[in-house]
Amino acid sequence: MSASTPDPPGVSNRIADGVFFNAVVMGRDIQVTLPAEIRPALTGLPRPAAVFTGREQQVDALLRSLSPDGEGGKVLVSAVAGMAGVGKTELVVQTAQRALRESGWFPGGVLFVDMFGYDPDRCLSAADALQGWLQAIGIPGEHIPASEQDRARLWRSVLDAYTSQDRRLLLVIDNARTRDQVVPLLPADPAIAVLVTSRHTLNIDARLHDLNVLDSDAAVALIREVIAQRRGADDPRLHAPDQQQTMADLAELCAGLPLALRVVAALLADRPHLQPAALADRLRDDQARLDGLSRQEIAVRAAFDLSYQHLTDDQALLYRLMPVNPGLDIATEAAAALTDLPTARVAVLLEDLHRAHLVDEPAADRWRMHDLVRLHAAGQSATSPDGTHTARHRLFTHYLHATQAASTHLVPTGPADTTRFPSRQDALRWLDAEHDNLVSACVSAPTHDLPHIATGLASALGHFLYFRRHFIDWITVATNARDIFHQLGDRHGEGATWGNLGIALQQVRRFDEAITAHTNALDIFHQLGDHHGEGQVWSNLGIALAEVRRYDEAITAHTYARDILHQLGDRHGEGQVWDSLGIALQQVRRFDEAITAHINARDILHQLGDHHGEGTAWGNLGVALTEVRRYDEAITAHTNALDIHHRLGDHHREGQAWGNLGIALRQVHRYDEAITAHTNDLEICHQLGDRHGEGRAWNNLGIALRQVHRYDEAITAHTNALDIHHRLGDHHREGQAWSNLGIALAEVRRYDEAITAHTNARDILHQLGDHHGEGQVWDSLGSALQQVGRFDEAITAHTNARDIHHRLGDRHREGQAWGALGIALGQVRRFDEARSCWEQAVDAFIETGDAESATLIRTLLDPLES
Structure with a gap:
């Protein structure tokens, strides 16, 4: 870690020499002001090849587009397009490395992402890439919004921070297939340069750089220089009179494709007694097996076949089985489960494959195959009786058992399994790293006749996906599990997953679908006589009903849930339901009953050690106390909630607590403190990309600003709230923003506009039944x-x-x-x-x-x- 200037304590994140997260790498010194001190894992750009030839013109052209004094001041995006294996990635990595060495060009560094655009199993969406980049620069996964649009807004706000600090940044978007993969990642500021690679010429308003195969001289030079670099310049194969033509024959067989040329060169370098003529003969023989493919494809596949033929039995087994892993990359431990070999042995085999250019190591102890290599390996597995199904079962079982152990660290009550993961931090670190693999395994397991893996993973992943706010993934795995249980006739499992699906749908505000899901779960549990499941679902149904303002029905639902769980002795469930019941009671202004409900929730959850739930209950109690003008008690309640959520690192609820505290402070005329509280809420929501929360915070801040006669600022705040809620389709909060805007406009004697604002608010709230x-x-x-x-x-x-x-x-x-x-x-x-x-x-x-x-x-x- 390094810093050039001092920063306020606790509010800056300084990153140097590179950051890696999932499919993302960040290089060089990067400094960006963030809301909390977070240290990501460090690494660098993909390592450039030691031998790089025949591309000087292309590098120079790209450097001109990146230079801040040349075309770089005008050209926002440079797109490198060409066929698979032509060296697009190597070109941009080499160019990026040279650009980073230029003083003052990119003081912010470089971010790299591989979109895997041409691999249907691992293709990244723009939302996936945005999540990786946001996590790479230090934003925790649980604070990253679910939708692509909201992630893009948060991403651009982060880029603005770099620009405002004069930290010019370079983005590299590799291996994209569609325009939709790229556009949400692009900055609006031309100070941030972008390099994109694709096999297609994408319509992204970019400066196009078409990359062709190497000419014969450059291709031969590449082969020779790799051998010289690996074996020394005195290797006799470089000096024999007849070898120059043979090297040219190899280059021709490879069709000038750098990927094929590098594989051939590596084979020659690895085996000093392998003659180029013999290798050329084998490549010619292999063409018959690949009829119908283009010449370049023939060269690549033939080279892969030859590389595969020289693997040992264990190396070949691992090579064939690696495509079984459904995600982007695989850990050494998981590869050991896949092959049923000792972890230490598999680590050596992976290093062997890495030296043979058949796997990459994007991060420490994680391995992945290039998309073409992966396809080749999968083809070998299809023709070899390796027991692929058994290997997949071993791997998926490994993922299931580890996920079950990790999830015990995320459950509010109950003992954590420390045999596999010593701490909660260790469990989260593993879950974050394996997130893509786990979701992919869950979804793909049914197609491989492993339904119990899919349903087990869906159940075990719920706490993690909720905690990290991966709600779309949660909906996906819950829907998958529900369908499996239905097909198997497992009514209890089907009911449970209907309930989980309902909770996930609520998180993305699809409330009508959530109500349907909970109703289906309720019917199933009632038919089965499962009173505990019925009680839990009544509670979740009540929450969804309250969100669509069906408060009387919500109160009834929560009351049923409370009574059932109390009779069953489920104290934790009862405590949670008391809190939800209190919220519904507040909405129908039964505040004394609501206060009692929240106190009951707070006390039960405190006794059970559920501090997260206790903090939430404190906050809800504070809201109810404010409504009955018990302001001092309300301030105490919100302060307690704030302290708990801050201590737990729950920034979403910490922001809400700041907002609620600000409201209570306003009531006792502590306006400056209230403005500070609402500003804190706003900053947290903005950094988390929580647009709903941001709109709420703007509205509350506007009210506080009015109290100190800062009317113009208040009008701006309410206008911001109005715009956000209108775009989100949150009509209720839109109506509230119209009302507050009208009050602020009246304060500056803009009465006609105020009347219009209040009329709009009245009509909206009347239609909503508020x-x-x-x-x-x-x-x-x-x-x-x-x-x-x-x-x-x-x-x-x-x-x-x-x-x-x-x-x-x-x-x-x-x-x-x-x-x-x-x-x-x-x-x-x-x-x-x-x-x-x-x-x-x-x-x-x-x-x-x-x-x-x-x-x-x-x-x-x-x-x-x-």
Whole structure:
């Protein structure tokens, strides 16, 4: 780690010399301000080949496009296109290495990703690549949003940080097949250069660089230089009179394809007694086996065949079986399970294959095959009776048992299995590294007649996928498992996976589908007489119902769940349901009952040692206490929640706690502290890419800014909230943002705009059935109407607000509406009616303990009394 300038403690991440995560590498010194100190694993760019020839013109052209003083100031993207094996990756790696050595060109370094665009089993989506890059620069996986669009927004905000620090960055997107794989990864700022490689000419508005095969002289030079580099310049095969023509024959058989040339050169270098003429003869003989393929394909496949023929039995076995692994790469330990050989022996075999250029080592102790090599190896396995199914069963069983052991570290209660993973950090590190393999194994297992592996992995992966917020993967594996259980006639398993699917669907806000999933699970468990499963599903169904504002049904569902789990003695489940019930009770303004529910949840979860659940219950309790004006207690509750979530590293809930604390602080007029709290919430949500949370934080910040008369900033904040919620389709929060924007506009006397904003808010909240919010907006609309002299409309608005709050039993807001209605009536000299309204307002405020508001209203009554 290195740094050039000091940074505030706890808020900077300084990365030097390269970072690796999954399919991503970062090179050179990189410094970016981040929300927390996180240290990723370190490595470098893919190692450039020691021998590189015949590409000087192409390198020079690319360097001109990268130079900050030349074309690089105008050209954003350079795309290198050409056939498979033509050396596209090597070209851009060599170019990147040279560019990094140029002083001042790329002080931010380089990020590299292989998109595996032409391998259907390992192809990365843009969302996958964005996740890898975001994790590589230090953002934990659990904070990366699920959707590609949100990841792209977060990624561009990260790139902005590099640009603002004058840390020019180079991006390398390798082996892309489609435009959709590339465009979401591209920056908007031309200061960040991009190199893209593909076998296609992609429509990405890039400077095109078509790469062809090497000419004969360069091809022969490549073979000769590899032999000289490996065996020394005095190797007799380099000087025999007849060998020059034979080398040319080999180059011709390889069709100038660098991949084939390098394999042939490696074979000659590995075996000093292998003569080029004999190797050329074998390549010619092999052409008959590959009829119908292009000449270049013949050369590559023939070279791979020859390389394969020179492997030992154990090397060949590992080579043939490696394509069985379904993910991007494989760990040495997993390869040992695949081959049923000792781990130490497999480590040696992998090193042998690496030296033979048949596998790459993208990170320490992880191995992968080039896509063409992988296809070749899979073809060899298809013709060899190796027991591929048995090998796959061994590998997938290894993944299942390790995942089950790792997941015990993520369950809130219960003992952790420390035999396989000593700590929670070790378990998460393994799960992160094997994530792609585990999901791929889960999905592919049924097609290989391994249904129990698929269902077992789906169950074991749930806690990890939830914790890391891999919700789309969770939906995928849960759907897969549900279908398997249904086909097997396993009703209990089907019910459980319907429930898990419902929870996953809720996380991506597909609430109607979630309700259907939970209802299906409920029906199955009820039919089976599984009361525990039924209780858990009732609770999850209640949460989904509350999200679509079906609160009475949600309360009923949670009540059923609570009673069932209490009778069964499931204290942890009961504690969680108490908390969910409290949230639903708040929505129908049964705050005293809600407070009791949250206290019960907090106490139970504390006793059981579920600190995560305890922190959540503290936060929900604080919200309920705020609603009944017990502000000091609410501040204490939110502070406790904040401390717990910060200690646990749960940044999502830490942001929510900051927001809730800010709301409570506003109520006791601690506005500067509230602004700080909401700003902290906003920064956390922005860094996590939590757009819903970001919109919520903007709205709360705007309210706090209004309290200190920073109205222009408040208008900007509410406008930002409005835009975010509108784009997300969150109509409820959009309505709230319209309402708050209207209040801010009225403060700067932009009354016509305020009336429009409040009207929009009223219509949205009315359509959604949010009568509480609608009542508040009617009051705000009435106040704006008064300012432009539309008193009759204002009287109607305040009357509507009063009636709604009365029906809801919200005496405090009913008192506010009575007071505002009295003011509007006074404007049209209906003083007797105004007096009656203010008397009603005083009574309501005294009843709710708001002496300050009661005193204010009495000042309006005094002139009338005199």
